[in-house]
Amino acid sequence: MNSTTKTIAMVAGEASGDLLGSLLMGAIKQVAPNVRFIGIGGPKMQAEGMEILFPMEKLAVNGYLEVLRHYRELVGIRRDLRERFIAQPPDIFIGVDAPDFNLDLELALKQHGITTVHYVSPSIWAWRGERIHKIRQAVSHILALFPFEAPLYQQAGVPVSYVGHPLADILPEVPKRAEMREQMRIMPKSAKVFAFLPGSRQGEVRRLARTYIETAKLILQQLPEAQFLVPLASRETRTIFENEIWKQEAQQLPITLLFGHAHDAMIAADGVLVASGTATLEAALLKRPMVITYKMSGLSYWLAKRKQYLPYVGLPNILAGKFVVPEILQDDATPENLAQALLNLINSKQAVAELEQIFTQMHQTLRQDTAQKAAAAIQPYLA
Numbered sequence: 170m171n172s173t174t175k176t177i178a179m180v181a182g183e184a185s186g187d188l189l190g191s192l193l194m195g196a197i198k199q200v201a202p203n204v205r206f207i208g209i210g211g212p213k214m215q216a217e218g219m220e221i222l223f224p225m226e227k228l229a230v231n232g233y234l235e236v237l238r239h240y241r242e243l244v245g246i247r248r249d250l251r252e253r254f255i256a257q258p259p260d261i262f263i264g265v266d267a268p269d270f271n272l273d274l275e276l277a278l279k280q281h282g283i284t285t286v287h288y289v290s291p292s293i294w295a296w297r298g299e300r301i302h303k304i305r306q307a308v309s310h311i312l313a314l315f316p317f318e319a320p321l322y323q324q325a326g327v328p329v330s331y332v333g334h335p336l337a338d339i340l341p342e343v344p345k346r347a348e349m350r351e352q353m354r355i356m357p358k359s360a361k362v363f364a365f366l367p368g369s370r371q372g373e374v375r376r377l378a379r380t381y382i383e384t385a386k387l388i389l390q391q392l393p394e395a396q397f398l399v400p401l402a403s404r405e406t407r408t409i410f411e412n413e414i415w416k417q418e419a420q421q422l423p424i425t426l427l428f429g430h431a432h433d434a435m436i437a438a439d440g441v442l443v444a445s446g447t448a449t450l451e452a453a454l455l456k457r458p459m460v461i462t463y464k465m466s467g468l469s470y471w472l473a474k475r476k477q478y479l480p481y482v483g484l485p486n487i488l489a490g491k492f493v494v495p496e497i498l499q500d501d502a503t504p505e506n507l508a509q510a511l512l513n514l515i516n517s518k519q520a521v522a523e524l525e526q527i528f529t530q531m532h533q534t535l536r537q538d539t540a541q542k543a544a545a546a547i548q549p550y551l552a
Contacts, residue, residue, distance in 0.1 A: 173203065174203045174204065174205055175201060175203060175204045175205075175260040175261075175551050176204075176205050176206075176207060176259040176260050177197065177204055177205070177206050177207075177259060177260065177261050177262075177263060177551075178206075178207050178208045178250075178254055178259035178261070178262045178263070179194075179206055179207075179208040179209070179210060179214070179219065179262070179263045179264075179265060180208045180209045180210075180228075180250070180262075180263075180264055180265065180267065180270065180271055180274065181208075181209060181210045181211065181214060181225060181265040181266065181267065182209075182225065182228035182229060182265075182266060182267030182270055182271075183211075183225065183228070183229045183266070183267070183369065183370070184211060184229075184369045184402055185266065185369075185446075185447040186210075186211075186225075186265040186266040186267060186289075187210055187211030187212065187213045187214055187225060188213055188335070189265050189266065189288060189289065189335055190210050190213070190214045190219075190263075190265045190288075191210070191213035191214045191216065191217045192335050192539070192540040193263070193265075193288065193540050193543050193544060193547075194206055194214060194217040194218070194219065195217055195540065196540035196541050196543065196544035197544045197547060197548075198217075199541075199544065200544050200545070200548050201548065201551050204551070205218075205220070206218060206219040206220065207219065207220045207222065207259065208220075208221075208222060208250070209221065209222060209223050209224075209225055209227075209228065209246075209250075210225055210265075211225040222249075222250065222253070223246050223249075223250075227239075227242065227243070227246060228243065228246075228267055228270055229369075229370055243270060247270060247273060247274050250274060251274055251277045251278070254278055254283065255277070255278070255281050255283075258281070258282070258283050259283065260284070260550070260551055261283070261284045261285075261286060261547065261550050261551060262274075262275065262278050262283055262284070262285045262286070263285075263286045263287075263288055263547070264285065264286070264287045264288065265288045265289065266288070266289040268287070268291035268300070271287065272287070272291070272300070272303055272304065272307045272308075273307075275287060275307040275308055276303070276306055276307035279306070279307055279308070279309060284309045284310075284550045285307060285308050285309050285310075286308070286309060286310045286311075286312060286546075286547060286550070287304070287307075287308045287310075287311050287312070288312040288543060289312070289313075289314055290311055290312075290313040290314065290315070290318045290321075290322070290329075291304065293321065294317065294318065294321060294487075301321070301322075301325045301327070302325075304322075304325075304327060305325055305326060305327050308327060309328065309550070310328045310329070310330070310546060310547075310550070311327055311328070311329040311330070312329075312330055312332050312543050312546060313329055313330065313331050313332065314331075314332065314333065314334045314535075314539070315331075315334070315488065315535070316331055316534060316535075318331070319331040330542065330543070330546040331537070332537055332539045332542040332543045332546065333535050333536060333537020333538070333539045333542065334450065334535040334536075334537075334539060335539040335540055336447075336450060336451060336454055336535075337454060337532050337535035337536040337537070337539070338536055338537075338538060338539055338540070340432065340451065340454045340455060340532075342529065342532055342533075342536075343456075344436040344455050344456065345436070346436055346437065349433055349436040349437045350362065350437045352433075353398070353433065353437050355396060355437060357394060359394065360394040360395065360396050361392050361394065361395045361396070361439045361440075361515065362395070362396050362397075362398065362437050362438045362439050363385070363388065363395060363396070363397050363398070363438055363439065363440050363441070363442065363511065364397075364398045364399075364400070364431075364434040364435045364437070364438035364440075364441045364442070364443075364452075364457075365381045365384075365385070365397055365398070365399045365424075365441075365442045366399075366400060366431060366434075366435075366441065366442070366443040366444060366448045366452075367381055367399070367401075367406075367410065367444055368406075368444035368446065368448075369402035369403070369406065369446075369448075370406075371403075371405050371406055371409060373444050373463075374401070374406040374409045374410055375409055376464040376465070377444060377462070377464055378409060378410045378413035379413055379416075379417065380462075380464070380502060380503070380504055380507065381399070381442065382413060382414060382417045382419050382422070382424075383417070383504035384442065384504040384507045384508045384511075385397045385419075385422055385424060386419070386422065386504070387504050387505065387508035388508050388511065388512065389422070389423075391508075391512055392512075395423070396423045396425070397422065397423060397424045397425065398424075398425050398427060398434035398437065398438065399424055399425070399426050399427065399434075400427040400428075400429060400430050400431035400433075400434045401426060401427065401428065401429075402429065402431075407426060407428065410426060411426065431448065431451065432451065432455065435451065435452050435455045435457050436455055436457075438457055439458075439515045440457070440458050440459065440460070440511045440514055440515040441457045441458070441459040441460070442459070442460050442462060442507060442511060443459050443460070443461055443462070444461075444462060444463055445461050445462070445463040445482050445483055445496075445498075447484070449461050449483045449484045449485055450484040450485065450488075452485070453484070453485040453488075453528045453531055453532075454528065454531070454532050454535075456524070456525045456528045456529065456532075457524075458494070458514040458515055458520065458521050458524050459485070459494050459514075460494065460495045460496075460497060460507060460510045460511050460514065461482070461483040461485075461486075461494060461495065461496045461497070461498075462496070462497050462498060462502045462507060463482065463498050463499070463502070464498070464499055464502055465499070480492075481496055482496060482498065483496050485527075485528070485531070488531055488535075489527060489531070493524065493527050494514075494524070495510045495514070497510060
């Protein structure tokens with residue numbers, strides 16, 4: 170490759186995209202040393218050398234009503250990026266997930282002759298399958314994380330590479346549970362430990378915090394030695410959860426709030442209660458029994474339900490093609506139902522062993538040296 174610097178514009182919309190983007194940046198730098206990155210990313214992408222144009226938090230909204238509330242600001246950011254990249258075209262634009270934001274931007278850039286790569290297939294297999302037509306117009310190349318996605322794009326005539334999931338490269342196939350419990354000073358050693366993950370967005374934590382605390386109270390009635398680890402992604406989400414503990418007068422509960430450390434909490438846990446999203450896949454790759462839950466505004470849920478093709482929303486169930494872990498969503502997500510489901514799971518040695526087997530197989534399928542494969546798919550566009 171010649172010595173002229175190539176510019177890669179990237180946009181990631183939340184923590185999982187920041188991780189994906191940063192790993193990809195590292196891998197691209199190995200195959201294309203003279204490269205600069207510009208766009209929207211989080212702390213991990215910034216640490217890899219990205220010039221940040223807007224804070225990533227601006228894009229981290231989900232649900233129809235939440236997006237409507239921030240609509241003007243989101244449209245303004247997208248317009249600014251579009252004008253900037255058309256005026257000073259990057260050699261390639263990579264949208265990392267965030268399809269609602271990135272696909273419109275990619276469409277405009279591709280029409281101006283800019284190569285557009287979308288990293289993480291939008292979940293067209295789960296809902297809104299008609300998006301594949303827009304993707305074909307907007308995207309020069311799709312990088313798909315799951316093996317069943319590539320054939321869908323091939324049939325639609327969209328260039329695609331299956332690159333596996335980076336978490337399968339990062340997370341250990343056999344997590345060291347006893348060591349992690351010791352490191353986290355969990356006493357007594359026989360205590361049942363639960364990792365409660367209420368999501369990385371403020372809205373998610375607001376909707377789930379009370380339910381999670383009440384679920385912990387019910388589990389304690391059955392297991393007096395139980396302990397609860399609650400990893401929170403940011404100072405804001407931690408404050409929301411802490412405030413709810415005070416509101417519920419639940420300061421006496423054996424709840425440890427962690428700043429990050431979600432993987433550590435899951436490794437140490439006997440069971441995981443997790444808000445739907447990437448964390449469900451992390452729990453599966455760490456071979457943990459889990460109950461998946463989610464709450465959104467009533468209207469958002471109704472709209473999402475109408476457009477949904479699959480009977481499940483959690484990635485472990487989608488990848489298995491069947492219900493392997495419970496999903497308790499929206500109005501069904503009562504503390505009683507969640508506590509009962511968690512206790513049923515961890516009390517069944519057979520269920521736990523079967524899940525470990527299913528999740529190990531999943532891990533092996535998804536481990537593909539993702540960042541290197543993705544960088545290899547991008548390299549020809551930088552030549």
